[in-house]
Structures are given as C-alpha cells and as structure tokens.
Amino acid sequence: MSEPVIRTQQLTKAYGARLAVDKLDLTIEPGEVFGLLGPNGAGKTTTILMLLGLTEPTSGTAMVAGFDPLRQPLEVKRRVGYMPDQVGFYDNMTGVANLRYTAKLCGFSNKEADERIANALARVRLTEAGQRAVAGYSRGMRQRLAIAEILMKGASIAILDEPTGGLDPQSTREFLELIRSLKKDGMTILLSSHMLELVQSVCDRVALFSQGKIGLMGRVEDLLRNVLGGSHIIRIEAQGEGLEGALAAVPGVTRVTHEGSGLRIEASGDIRAQIARAVVGAGGDLTMMDAGHASLEDVYARFFEGIPNAA
Amino acid sequence: MRREGSALAGAGTVMMKELGDNLSSTRMRLLELLIFLTGAGAVYATIGEVRDAVGEDPFVFLRIFTTAKGETLPSFAAFLGFLIPIVSIALGFDSVNSEFNGKTMSRILAQPIYRDALLFGKFMAGLTTLAVMLSALWIFVIGLAILMLGLPPGTEEVMRGFAFLIAAIAYGGVWLGLAMLFSVAFRSAATAALASLAVWLLFAFFWTMLVTQITPLLAPVDPYNPMSILHTVEVGQALSRLSPNTLFAETAMAFLNPGTRSLGLVLQSQMQGAIAGPLPFSESVALVWPQVTGLLATVIGLFTVAYVMFQRQEVRA
Numbered sequence: 202m203s204e205p206v207i208r209t210q211q212l213t214k215a216y217g218a219r220l221a222v223d224k225l226d227l228t229i230e231p232g233e234v235f236g237l238l239g240p241n242g243a244g245k246t247t248t249i250l251m252l253l254g255l256t257e258p259t260s261g262t263a264m265v266a267g268f269d270p271l272r273q274p275l276e277v278k279r280r281v282g283y284m285p286d287q288v289g290f291y292d293n294m295t296g297v298a299n300l301r302y303t304a305k306l307c308g309f310s311n312k313e314a315d316e317r318i319a320n321a322l323a324r325v326r327l328t329e330a331g332q333r334a335v336a337g338y339s340r341g342m343r344q345r346l347a348i349a350e351i352l353m354k355g356a357s358i359a360i361l362d363e364p365t366g367g368l369d370p371q372s373t374r375e376f377l378e379l380i381r382s383l384k385k386d387g388m389t390i391l392l393s394s395h396m397l398e399l400v401q402s403v404c405d406r407v408a409l410f411s412q413g414k415i416g417l418m419g420r421v422e423d424l425l426r427n428v429l430g431g432s433h434i435i436r437i438e439a440q441g442e443g444l445e446g447a448l449a450a451v452p453g454v455t456r457v458t459h460e461g462s463g464l465r466i467e468a469s470g471d472i473r474a475q476i477a478r479a480v481v482g483a484g485g486d487l488t489m490m491d492a493g494h495a496s497l498e499d500v501y502a503r504f505f506e507g508i509p510n511a512a
Numbered sequence: 513m514r515r516e517g518s519a520l521a522g523a524g525t526v527m528m529k530e531l532g533d534n535l536s537s538t539r540m541r542l543l544e545l546l547i548f549l550t551g552a553g554a555v556y557a558t559i560g561e562v563r564d565a566v567g568e569d570p571f572v573f574l575r576i577f578t579t580a581k582g583e584t585l586p587s588f589a590a591f592l593g594f595l596i597p598i599v600s601i602a603l604g605f606d607s608v609n610s611e612f613n614g615k616t617m618s619r620i621l622a623q624p625i626y627r628d629a630l631l632f633g634k635f636m637a638g639l640t641t642l643a644v645m646l647s648a649l650w651i652f653v654i655g656l657a658i659l660m661l662g663l664p665p666g667t668e669e670v671m672r673g674f675a676f677l678i679a680a681i682a683y684g685g686v687w688l689g690l691a692m693l694f695s696v697a698f699r700s701a702a703t704a705a706l707a708s709l710a711v712w713l714l715f716a717f718f719w720t721m722l723v724t725q726i727t728p729l730l731a732p733v734d735p736y737n738p739m740s741i742l743h744t745v746e747v748g749q750a751l752s753r754l755s756p757n758t759l760f761a762e763t764a765m766a767f768l769n770p771g772t773r774s775l776g777l778v779l780q781s782q783m784q785g786a787i788a789g790p791l792p793f794s795e796s797v798a799l800v801w802p803q804v805t806g807l808l809a810t811v812i813g814l815f816t817v818a819y820v821m822f823q824r825q826e827v828r829a
Contacts, residue, residue, distance in 0.1 A: 246828055253622055255827045275517035275624040283622035289615025293533075305525040306623040347619070354623075 204267070206231050206358055206389045207252060212261035214247050214413075221247040223413035224261065229391060234384050236400040237393040238501065239410030245393040246286060248410075249360055252391075253283055266358060279307065282351025286362040288343055292336040296327055296346050299335060303350055314353075321352040325379065341372035348379055359383060361392040365399055377403055401497040409504050416504055421497060428500045433471055435492045438463035441485025451479045463489065467499075515626070522625030526633025527640070534603060534641040543599050544645060550595060551649050552656065554588040557581045559660045566661065571790065573665040574672060574768045576657045588653065589764040592646075592680055593757055594716065597687040599645065601708040603638040604691030606701035608822065613701065618827050631822050635692060635815060642684040650677045668770075671793050676767040679800075682807040683760040687712065689814030696822045715755040723751045745777050756810060759803045766800040775799065 207229040214222040222244040229235045237245045250256040252265050254274030262269070268276040290299045297318055304314035322331045325345040330338065338346065344364065351359050364380070365373045373396075380403050383390060394400050400407055401421055408418040417424055448457050448466060453475065456467040466476060473492055480487045534540055558579040566572050580587040586594075608631070611617040621627060654673065658664055665673070690711060694704040727748035734740040752758045762775045770790030791799070 250618075250827060255618065255621055272514065273516045274626070275521065278622055278624040281622070283619065285615070285618040285622070287615050288619055290619075291614065291616060302525070302529055303620075303623055305529075306522045306620070306625050308521075308624070350619075 204231075205229055205264075207263075207265050207391065209248075209252070209263045210261055212248070212251060212263055213259050214244075214251060214256065215259045220413045222251070222258075225413070225415065227408065227415070227418075229389060231389050232384070232387050233406060234380070234390045234392070234404050236404035236407040237391065237410055238395065238397065238400055238407050238497075239393075240395060240505065243410040244413040245410055246362055247413075249283075249362055249391070249393060252360065253278060253281060279354075280356055281358045281360055282354050282356030284344070284347040284351065284359070284361045284364060286366060288347040290335040290338075290343060290346060293334060295334055296322070296331040296338070296349075299346070300331075300350055300353055304353060307354055317353045317355070318349075321349040324352055325349045339372075340367050341369070341376070344368065344372070344376060345379070348383075352383075356388070358389045358391070361390065363394055364392055365394065365396055373399065397497045397501055407497070409501065411505065417500070424497070424500050428503055433468050433492060434499060435466045435468060435473060435476060435490065436460065436463055437466065437476065437480065437487060437491075438489040439480045439485045439487045441480065441483055444480060444483055444485050447479050447483035447485075448476060451475050517624075517626070519626045519628040520632060521629060522623070523629040523633040523636070526625075526630055527637045530607070530634050530637030531640055534637060535644075539602055540641070540645075543602055547595050547599065547645070547649060548652065550591050551588060551653050554585065554591050555653050555656050555660075557585050558587070559657070562657075563661060566663070570666075571669055571672075571770050573654075573657060573661070573663075573669040574770070576653065576661075577673070577676065577764075578768045589676070589768060590761075593683075593760050593764070596642075596646070596680060596684045596760075597712045597716070600638070600642060600684045600687035601691040601705065601712065603641055604688045605695055605705040605708050607634045607638065607692055608695040608818075609699050609701050609704060610695075612699060621827055627823060628819070631692075631696075631819055635688070638688045638692070639681070639685055642688065643681050646677060646680050646684065668793055672767050672770070672796070675793075675797065676764055679760065679763040679767065679804055679807065682804065682811060683756060683763075685811040686756045686807055686814065689811050689818065693814050693818040693821070696818045696825065715757045719752065719755045719757070723748055727751060742777065749776060753803075753806070756807060759806050763800045763803045763807070766796045766803075770796060772796070772799065775803075 205228045207227065209225050209227045212222060212225040212227075213220065225244075225248060227248075237248065239245055247256060251258050252263055252270055254270030254277055257271060263271075265277045266280040268280075270277045290296070291302070294302070300318045300321070301314055304318060309317065318331075319328070322328045325348050327342065327345055327349060330342060335343070335346070361380075365376055368376060377399060380390060380392070384403075392400070392404070404421065406418070406420050407424065409416045417428065419427070444464065445457050448454055448464065451472065453469045453472045454466055455469060458465045468476075471492060473490060477487055477490065555576055558576065558581050561579050561581065562572060562575045565575060569575065577589045578587050580590065611620065611630075620630065650673065654665065687708070691704065691708045694707045695701070698704040698707065727744060730751075731740070731744045731747040733744050753762075766772045766775065770793075771788070773786070773791060
C-alpha cells in the first residue's frame with residue numbers, strides 16, 4: 202500500500218463549547234473516491250476547510266499530499282482542487298477570464314494558462330460557453346466550470362463539497378460521469394454529500410458523519426452487509442388489521458416499519474412466500490410486493506435513527 | 513507557528529484584477545465624471561478672481577486650488593476634502609463582503625495564496641485607482657489653469673501642488689481603509705456603505721459642532737485665569753484634529769498657502785518682530801509633518817484592524 206494522500210489524526214475543531222469535528226481519524230488512499238456522508242451541520246464542511254488549511258484545527262493534525270495544511274498551506278492548495286458548496290464565480294467576467302485569474306494565482310505563465318484553460322474547458326464541454334459572461338451560466342455549467350478549474354490547476358486531489366446540490370437529474374448524471382472520468386485519471390477525490398444514491402454509485406468508500414464523529418466507515422458493500430446484516434428489504438402494500446404483529450412473528454423478519462402507505466420489512470433472506478402467507482393468514486389483502494436489495498439509504502436511515510437532531 | 517511561503521504571493525494578481533474591476537465599473541465612471549465636472553467648475557469659477565491677483569502674489573498659481581468664489585462656491589481644495597471620502601468609500605465598501613456574497617471567497621482562498629494577499633491586493637488596487645484618478649484630476653486642473661491664466665507654474669508651486677496631491681491620496685487612503693474595514697466587519701454591502709457614510713457625515717458636518725459642545729466641558733474657562741482660555745482653545749484644537757477632515761484641511765492650507773506660518777494658536781508676543789512673507793517649502797512641510805503623519809498612521813491603523821479581523825474570520829459563508 203502506498204502512502205495515504207489524506208490522513209487526519211484526532212482532528213478536532215471546537216466552536217466555543219460545541220465540537221464541530223470531534224477527534225477525527227481519516228485515511229484516504231491515492232486514487233480513491235471517498236464520500237463523506239451526513240446531515241447538514243455534521244461537520245463535513247469544517248473537516249474539508251481544515252484539510253485545506255482555511256480553518257485552524259483546535260487540536261489534532263492533518264496531512265494532505267504529504268504536507269501540513271496548517272504550516273504549508275500553499276503547498277497543499279497547489280495540489281488540491283476545491284469546489285465549495287454553492288460555488289461562485291465573478292459574474293461580470295467570462296468563464297475563461299475567471300479561470301485565467303485562478304491560473305495567475307497559481308503562478309502559471311500566460312501561455313501555459315491559456316493552454317491549460319482550453320484543455321480543461323474542452324473536457325467539461327464549456328469551450329464555447331467559456332467566452333460568455335458567467336452571469337448567464339446555469340447551475341450545472343458553474344459546477345462544470347469549477348471542475349474545469351480543478352483540472353486546469355493540475356490538482357492530484359479534488360475535494361468536492363456537495364457537488365450535486367441543486368442540480369437537475371440530467372446534470373447530476375453528467376456530473377457523475379465527470380467524476381468517474383477524473384477517477385480514471387488517477388485523481389483522488391473526496392466528496393461530501395447527503396445525496397446517498399450518488400455517493401453509492403461513485404464512491405469506493407464512505408464515512409457516515411454525525412455530530413462531528415465518524416459513525417461508520419468502509420466500503421459501501423461492507424456497510425450494507427454489516428449494518429443491515431446482509432438483509433433483504435421487502436416492501437408490501439396490504440390492507441388489514443394487526444398486520445405488523447403478524448409479520449414480525451414470521452421467522453427471519455428482523456424489522457417491520459411503515460413506509461408511505463405500505464410496510465417495509467427487513468429480513469435475513471428472501472422470505473416473500475412466508476410473508477405473503479402471513480398477510481393472508483392474518484386476514485389481510487396483499488396488493489403489492491416488491492423485493493429489493495438494501496441501499497445506502499437504508500444504512501443511513503438505520504444509522505441516524507437513534508441520533509437526535511440528525512438528518 | 514510559522515507558515516511557509518510568501519504572505520504576498522498572488523497579491524499582484526489580485527491587485528491587477530481589482531484594478532481592472534475598479535477602473536471599468538460604472539460606479540467609478542460616474543464618480544470620475546462628478547469629480548472632473550466639479551474640478552472644472554471650481555477652477556472656471558475662481559479663475560477671474562485669481563487673474564486679478566496676477567502680479568500681486570508670487571504664488572498665484574496655487575490660488576487656483578484655494579480661492580473660494582464668494583460665499584456660494586467653495587474652493588477646489590474644499591471640494592476635494594468633500595469628494596475624496598465619497599470616492600474612497602465607493603471603492604472600498606463592498607470589496608471583501610462581495611466575495612462572500614458572490615460565494616467566490618472560499619474558491620479564491622483555496623488557491624495557493626494567503627488571505628494577506630487578497631486583502632493587501634484589494635487595498636493597493638483601491639489606493640492605486642484613487643491615485644490615478646487624483647493625479648489625472650491634478651494634471652487636468654493645472655492644465656486648465658495654464659490655459660486660462662496664460663502663465664506656467666513655478667518650480668515651488670509645482671512642488672507644493674505635488675505635496676498637496678500626496679496628502680490628498682493619503683486622506684483618501686484613510687477613507688478607503690475605513691470602508692474596507694467595514695466591508696470586512698459587515699457581510700451586507702449596504703450596511704458597510706451606510707456605516708462608512710455615517711462616519712463621513714460625522715466628521716464632515718457634526719464634528720465641529722460636537723467639539724464646540726464638548727470642549728467647555730473638558731476644559732472650562734476660568735474667568736479669573738486668562739491662561740485657561742488658552743488651555744480651552746488647545747483642547748478644542750486637539751479634539752478637532754481627531755478628524756481626518758481637519759488634518760487634511762490644515763495640510764492643504766499649509767501646502768497651498770505659503771503664507772501660513774502656524775496652524776495653532778499664535779500669541780501677539782510671538783508674532784512680534786516677524787516679517788510677513790511666504791514660508792519656504794521645507795518649512796511648510798515641517799509645519800504639517802504631524803498632520804501628514806497622522807493621516808498615514810490612520811491609514812495603517814485602519815488597515816491593520818481590518819487585516820486582523822479578516823484573518824480571524826471564518827471562510828465558510
């Protein structure tokens with residue numbers, strides 16, 4: 202295993218008495234896509250800002266690309282591309298002019314900057330739009346421009362804070378493709394989100410954040426197996442009295458919860474037949490049954506269930 | 513803990529970008545128009561009176577700056593004392609908070625620069641804009657005066673005029689520093705603008721009134737001790753010099769009116785044996801040295817407070 206690109210040890214940030222990030226230990230390997238998950242205010246953005254050296258940790262240390270963000274922030278920021286939550290550009294300037302400003306701040310020469318900007322814009326399909334003022338850009342275009350900025354910088358690590366917030370489904374899909382292509386280039390990506398489906402589809406590993414602590418961390422499949430016990434999720438719609446009790450008594454059923462107009466059953470195996478029998482046996486009318494695999498959403502729901510003020 | 517790398521890396525880039533924004537903004541166009549029209553108007557109005565003084569005054573050229581037309585039209589220097597703060601405030605009031613409001617702050621600070629560079633670059637850009645504008649105005653007014661008077665300024669007049677220009681830039685720096693301080697302190701640009709204008713209003717209009725009210729309380733005149741009057745006047749003067757407007761007015765007076773021998777109280781006995789006549793340039797400089805230093809110190813002081821505040825600010829909006 203090579204050196205981790207991001208490593209935090211006991212990283213802590215307190216705002217007054219409140220701990221925004223509490224003794225965080227995080228290790229991210231090169232080339233990995235890592236997802237930080239959690240409700241708003243769980244400390245995701247604070248963690249990211251500490252990694253970039255934009256906020257001073259109260260205690261603990263962080264290492265990014267082999268540098269200490271507190272003491273060598275310029276070295277860290279040279280290697281890390283950051284896309285903040287609700288990214289903004291100078292509206293009165295064109296996309297190209299915005300990137301040129303960043304390129305200058307990074308210390309590129311004019312010629313090099315032009316070349317890098319042209320390549321980066323082509324990659325995110327903004328070559329034409331780049332000549333227009335950012336004021337006329339859609340949300341998705343701004344997000345892509347932010348990715349172009351990261352590409353232009355030649356960053357080896359990308360930190361994306363809520364990258365798909367406020368995007369329509371089509372733009373989200375395109376954006377995910379972009380993230381996958383960055384991963385193919387060998388970029389290490391840290392993204393924070395509360396869009397679970399998205400995280401599930403692109404992330405190698407995820408960490409579930411809650412009140413400044415990591416509750417769960419690991420590969421998505423492992424989490425599904427460990428948290429939900431490799432369970433099957435069966436959704437039914439049925440009318441009848443006391444169905445819940447009857448279903449809970451079926452061997453193999455671990456949980457029964459209400460979901461919309463129907464019931465959601467977690468079971469250790471595919472026991473659809475037994476469930477159907479139980480519903481009918483209890484005098485209920487079974488109108489629909491659907492078995493699906495557990496998703497990260499189920500893990501998330503289970504994890505944050507017992508935590509007050511979360512989600 | 514020591515940080516590595518230069519604190520000012522990128523400051524030049526920030527400055528050039530902000531300078532471009534400043535010079536091309538509609539806001540500045542309007543102010544430039546206003547200030548140039550005022551300058552032209554003031555010079556045009558006073559030129560008749562100045563022309564009459566040709567031959568009587570060796571420094572007739574400087575009168576362009578200081579002559580007021582009767583009761584109605586203030587002198588060019590007085591106009592500047594009035595307009596420079598407005599221009600400076602317009603340049604500074606939204607410089608930092610607009611980055612937060614446009615959500616560009618965290619993205620820019622994620623580039624390999626320190627915060628120092630951002631604030632310093634913005635301040636220098638504002639000061640440069642001000643300097644360019646005032647220098648252009650200065651040259652414009654002098655050119656206009658040469659045309660209308662038909663005689664060129666002397667070396668000392670140019671030196672005095674230039675010293676006045678420098679003082680005007682420093683005076684503008686004070687207001688720019690104040691506006692930038694408020695732009696760091698307040699997230700809303702409107703609040704920052706109003707706060708800056710409130711301070712300006714205080715010093716431009718109400719300070720003199722306040723000083724006349726406060727002085728007798730701090731240093732009451734004792735009717736049995738005539739020397740106490742002297743003390744009262746001195747306290748009043750010290751109070752009024754807390755205002756950058758007073759400092760600028762005194763500086764302008766000393767530079768542009770070579771006959772100014774003292775800016776404080778002069779007793780009859782001190783004037784005994786003095787020969788009326790203009791002071792050499794170096795003496796005028798010595799006379800207002802404290803005022804000019806005071807202006808510069810205020811600029812540095814305001815910038816420092818803004819700097820410390822900005823360094824401690826959370827980046828997340």
